[in-house]
Amino acid sequence: MKLKSAIIAAAVASVFSVSAQAAPIFSDNFDSYTADQLNWIPPALSGWTVSNGTVDLIGIGGGFDLLPGNGSYVDLDGSTSSSGLFSNSVNLVGGTTYTLSFDLAGNNRNSVTETVNVNFGSTAASYSPLGNDPFVNHTLNFTPGISGSYSLSYQNVGGDNLGALLDNVSVSAVPEPQTYAMLLAGLGLMGFMARRRKQQQAA
Ligand SMILES: [Ca+2]
Ligand SMILES: [Ca+2]
Ligand SMILES: [Ca+2]
Structure with a gap:
């Protein structure tokens, strides 16, 4: 018994x-890309696009491994004094709730607090990591009304080349x-x- x-x-x-x-329907820890690419142009297969500015891919093996132990990650304010809109898209089923999960850290180079606007489908939120904040996990939920392709995006506010850091982006359906x-x-x-x-x- x-x-x-x-x-x-x-x-x-x-x-x-x-x-x-x-199981996530989408996930990227950025570790599969060659690190240390300023003004990163993501490979087409990754689905990531950068518009209206730039982002940097930094981390292991590069001159800017600001938070060692996280492989590669994204500095959301590139090296052109114009932070880009960093986005991807996922196919979602209408009526199902999905969770976008990601790790965000401060710029880890000065004491300035960054502001990052995040969009997942029609859900929007802003985050303000302090200068030396380590990676902290955040989640954002979105329930599409109809099935289709929906975007997820990150926009660092300002353009001083020191942006918030992004890693471990994933999207999963909520049971x-x-x-x-x-x-x-x-x-x-x-x-x-x-x-x-x-x-x-x-x-
Ligand atoms: Ca990583
Ligand atoms: Ca940068
Ligand atoms: Ca900044």
Whole structure:
């Protein structure tokens, strides 16, 4: 009986951990690109575009590894005194809620607080990392009304070549409440059947 309880508890735990980590439909930690590219032009396959200014790809192996241990990452204010709009797009299903997750750090070069405007579909938010802030994870949710391609973008405000740092961008679907309900119902049924089997054995 103890073993069964343990198995059910493990099943519950695994169901919840799996749900919490729904596989991302998009993710980029920027580590696959050659580091240290000022005024970075992302490869077409990456889907990233930079418009109305520039961003830098910095990090490991380069002269600007401001936060070592994070591989490559993006300085959202490039080297042309004009911070670019850094954007990508993802295909989303209407009526499903998605979470955009990303790590943002201060410019880590002076004490100036940066402001970064982030858009995910029609959801917008601003972040203001302090000069020496390390990478901090943020999330933003968006539920498209209809299926289609939606953009996610980052715009550092100002252009002094020292921008907020961006890493680990991902988009995942948020499991729907019905999914949880069905999983819980399934687990309840498993417990019921286990009890029944035990009673039948005892009889
Ligand atoms: Ca990285
Ligand atoms: Ca820069
Ligand atoms: Ca700045």
